[in-house]
Amino acid sequence: MCNNDIRQEIKNYYDVYWGVNFIYENWAKRYGLTINSLFTLYIIHEYPDQCTLRFLCESLLFPKQTVNTILDSFERKGYLTRETAKDDKRSKIITLTTAGQQYADLLLSDLLAFEQEAFRHMSLSEREGLIKGNWAFYHNLKDALNKNEKL
Template sequence: MPDSIHDTLSAYYDFWFSCNALYEKWAKRQGITVNTLFVIYTVDAYPERCNQRLICEKLMLPKQTVNTILEALTKKGIVEKKADPSDKRNKRIVFTRTGTEYAGRLLKDLGAFEEKALGAMTREEREDFIRTSQIMLARLEEALNTDS
């Protein structure tokens, strides 16, 4: 167990980078990049209001990266851009019928991967994981807001 803030940060970074690497490996096995995986996840999670700006904000990805991913998904017939009835200047990103089926299978498999990992934890471990993650997020936000 880390006994200093430096040791804790080192362990945190090891966790963060390792977790990201595992998601990248999982995505690669599906024949996509991790960014593509999370763009598909975001389109699925926000079906009524998904647009390029929302994807960029949620995933903290540059506009050009998201645009490149969306163009590739459009060419594969997975997503399409539709006029947003509430704001004609924006285009909503929606799944095509093929995309709905593809995303459904992909996200079901992702859920099974994640559930296998979380299922190996006790309920208390899962609750502690979420609780401490939320505490860390709140403390980082506080530190950012008090930084000059």
């Protein structure tokens, strides 16, 4: 495959990537959130026993300052607490409050309904291809970047 073909495929990938982000960003705005705060809430909700600032930053690839700002906002709204971890006094475990759990359950179940609807309109092979292709691109991109850094 020539470089021009690959370049066009990369452009097509970006069109899809930014399109999906645009959809999530607009969906989040309906709830007064940003895409970053939406996905931060998602991670806290889905990984309740291991959620620390470090875990959030590593999972989402967001800077500490961004995550802290989001956490401060959720904490002011009464949606979460941060308590010192028993095994590492430098870390704080981030936990949803009852109000935060109710908010996240409602919000994320609404989001999941839209995502499930989109997946239902795809064949099994399209869904599997989407996931398999994204994982392959992720690993190959990571390897290419790591190889480049070693030079």
